[in-house]
Amino acid sequence: xxxxxxxxxxxxxxxxxxxxxxxxxxxxxxxxxxxxxxxxxxxxxxxxxxxxxxxxxxxxxxxxxxxxxxxxxxxxxxxxxxxxxxxxxxxxxxxxxxxxxxxxxxxxxxxxxxxxxxxxxxxxxxxxxxxxxxxxxxxxxxxxxxxxxxxxxxxxxxx
Numbered sequence: 001x002x003x004x005x006x007x008x009x010x011x012x013x014x015x016x017x018x019x020x021x022x023x024x025x026x027x028x029x030x031x032x033x034x035x036x037x038x039x040x041x042x043x044x045x046x047x048x049x050x051x052x053x054x055x056x057x058x059x060x061x062x063x064x065x066x067x068x069x070x071x072x073x074x075x076x077x078x079x080x081x082x083x084x085x086x087x088x089x090x091x092x093x094x095x096x097x098x099x100x101x102x103x104x105x106x107x108x109x110x111x112x113x114x115x116x117x118x119x120x121x122x123x124x125x126x127x128x129x130x131x132x133x134x135x136x137x138x139x140x141x142x143x144x145x146x147x148x149x150x151x152x153x154x155x156x157x158x159x
Contacts, residue, residue: 048081049074050097058102060110068099073112073121073128084128103145103153111153113142118155 051071059065065076073084085097096116103111110121112128117140119128132140144156 050083056102058104070098072097100143105147
C-alpha cells in the first residue's frame with residue numbers, strides 16, 4: 001500500500017507540475033502581449049519627454065500626469081506633453097532641472113523637489129515658484145517630499 005500511495009503521490013505531483021507550467025506559459029504569453037501593446041503606446045510619450053529617465057510621477061485632480069526627470073518637469077494631458085525647463089534668471093522657475101520627487105497634496109498643490117530647492121506649481125499662472133533655504137546657500141538637496149495628516153509639507157534633504 002505504501003508503494004501505491006507513493007505512485008499516486010508522484011503521479012499527482014507530476015500532473016500538478018505540468019498544469020502549473022501550462023498556466024505560467026499562458027500567463028507569460030498574455031503578459032508579453034499586454035506589455036508589447038503598452039510599450040508601443042508609452043514609447044510615443046517617452047520620445048517627447050525632456051529626458052527618458054523618469055525619476056518620479058504623480059497625477060493631479062485635473063487629470064494631468066506630471067513626470068520629473070533630470071531634464072525638467074513634464075506635464076502630460078493625455079495628448080501632449082508640456083515641458084517646464086530650467087530658467088536660471090527669472091526667480092520664478094526652478095533653478096535646477098534635476099527633479100528628485102513630486103508631491104500632489106490634499107490642498108491641490110503640486111510640489112517639486114530638486115537638488116537646489118523646492119518649487120510649487122502655480123496653476124493660475126501656469127508657472128513655477130521656487131523656495132530657497134538661505135542657510136544652505138542655494139543647495140537644498142531636496143530628495144523627497146511628504147504630506148502628513150495635518151497637511152504639513154515635509155522635505156527630506158541631505159542636510
